[in-house]
Amino acid sequence: MAGSEFGTIFKVTTWGESHGKAIGAVVDGCPAGLPLCEEDIQAYLNRRKPGQSRYTTARAEGDRVEILSGVFEGRTTGTPISMMIWNTDQRSRDYGNIMEVYRPGHADYTFDMKYGFRDYRGGGRSSGRETAGRVAAGAIAAKFLASLGIRVQAYTSAIGDVSIDRSRFSWEEMGKNRLYMPDRTAAEQAERLLERRMAERDSVGGVVECVIWGMPAGVGEPVFEKLDANLAKAVMSIGAVKGVEIGDGFRAALSRGSENNDEFHTDGNGTVKRTNHGGGILGGLSDGSEIFLRAAFKPTPSIAKPQHTVTRDGRETMIEIVGRHDPVIVPRAVVVVETMAALTAADLLLQSMTSRLDRIQAFFGVSAQPED
Numbered sequence: 001m002a003g004s005e006f007g008t009i010f011k012v013t014t015w016g017e018s019h020g021k022a023i024g025a026v027v028d029g030c031p032a033g034l035p036l037c038e039e040d041i042q043a044y045l046n047r048r049k050p051g052q053s054r055y056t057t058a059r060a061e062g063d064r065v066e067i068l069s070g071v072f073e074g075r076t077t078g079t080p081i082s083m084m085i086w087n088t089d090q091r092s093r094d095y096g097n098i099m100e101v102y103r104p105g106h107a108d109y110t111f112d113m114k115y116g117f118r119d120y121r122g123g124g125r126s127s128g129r130e131t132a133g134r135v136a137a138g139a140i141a142a143k144f145l146a147s148l149g150i151r152v153q154a155y156t157s158a159i160g161d162v163s164i165d166r167s168r169f170s171w172e173e174m175g176k177n178r179l180y181m182p183d184r185t186a187a188e189q190a191e192r193l194l195e196r197r198m199a200e201r202d203s204v205g206g207v208v209e210c211v212i213w214g215m216p217a218g219v220g221e222p223v224f225e226k227l228d229a230n231l232a233k234a235v236m237s238i239g240a241v242k243g244v245e246i247g248d249g250f251r252a253a254l255s256r257g258s259e260n261n262d263e264f265h266t267d268g269n270g271t272v273k274r275t276n277h278g279g280g281i282l283g284g285l286s287d288g289s290e291i292f293l294r295a296a297f298k299p300t301p302s303i304a305k306p307q308h309t310v311t312r313d314g315r316e317t318m319i320e321i322v323g324r325h326d327p328v329i330v331p332r333a334v335v336v337v338e339t340m341a342a343l344t345a346a347d348l349l350l351q352s353m354t355s356r357l358d359r360i361q362a363f364f365g366v367s368a369q370p371e372d
């Protein structure tokens with residue numbers, strides 16, 4: 001299947017199906033010398049794995065990562081880093097009821113139309129499980145970025161119609177509740193909403209926000225490889241994401257130029273802005289301020305509530321999905337958004353290294369040559 005590769009210099013290929021033997025990723029283009037061990041990656045995978053709370057599926061996926069190559073004596077060697085996670089709890093029988101039937105809102109129908117055949121056990125490559133490979137790869141990108149003083153962090157800003165109140169925003173609280181909401185009151189309200197939807201055998205959507213700090217100005221490639229365009233593609237490639245906003249996003253369409261422009265000032269050290277409606281990106285290039293994006297997730301498509309659908313041979317029928325599914329995708333997707341943003345930032349940062357002659361000369365330790 002084409003389309004499993006992402007990035008130009010810092011490149012990732014994810015592989016594996018939700019109910020195959022294993023799932024994983026190969027990262028090529030990570031610079032040599034980065035300290036890296038399995039625990040660095042495991043910490044990220046633990047935030048994605050199921051069974052963390054009542055609101056994430058009870059599938060005991062284990063999700064222990066093994067690094068197979070590309071690391072020697074605790075540091076990356078500059079060669080492909082191959083990572084594997086064994087699938088240990090694939091109860092294919094849970095999915096027997098969807099073998100001949102298309103789940104509304106999932107990718108069963110479109111996969112069948114494209115390939116004429118599909119791995120019905122949990123959706124194969126269209127399963128949320130595919131994101132384990134991305135998270136493993138993105139954990140490496142995040143570590144590489146951290147070595148340059150660049151940090152990426154995502155969190156839940158809304159579950160259904162329950163949004164965080166920014167006056168109560170607390171990073172500490174985000175780490176405490178399993179919904180990853182930086183507002184305890186909102187998290188409690190969201191839990192009540194989830195209880196109601198679960199009782200109704202239904203599901204809920206939500207919003208993830210992501211911030212990148214410390215990105216130097218000038219990262220991104222005009223015109224087709226803009227930083228915002230690549231972030232949007234990276235995040236939109238996550239299953240169930242239906243919208244991406246950079247900075248004020250759709251709200252910018254409602255404001256005036258005088259409100260939306262981030263005026264420039266100088267603070268003695270350089271150019272600064274006091275507002276950030278643009279989300280840290282101008283002309284597709286980072287402007288040196290915080291990069292801010294938002295991703296809208298639809299409600300989990302697999303629900304137990306009876307729904308109309310059709311069978312593979314075209315008969316109308318009803319479906320009640322009995323497998324184990326999250327009533328909300330967002331809490332487990334927070335780290336997926338974060339790592340996709342990290343992969344994009346790492347790749348475009350490396351691409352930007354070739355944009356200035358003076359920096360290439362400095363890299364090779366040569367001084368500017370006379371023109372004739």
Ligand SMILES: Cc1cc2nc3c(=O)[nH]c(=O)nc-3n(C[C@H](O)[C@H](O)[C@H](O)COP(=O)(O)O)c2cc1C
Binds near residue numbers: 106107241303326329
């Ligand atoms: C981390 C994660 C977990 C997911 N878990 C489920 C799930 O348990 N059940 C489900 O029906 N969909 C789940 N999804 C969503 C489906 O993968 C997605 O809706 C499906 O592939 C159809 O793609 P689309 O929604 O982008 O059109 C999950 C997605 C992510 C990112």
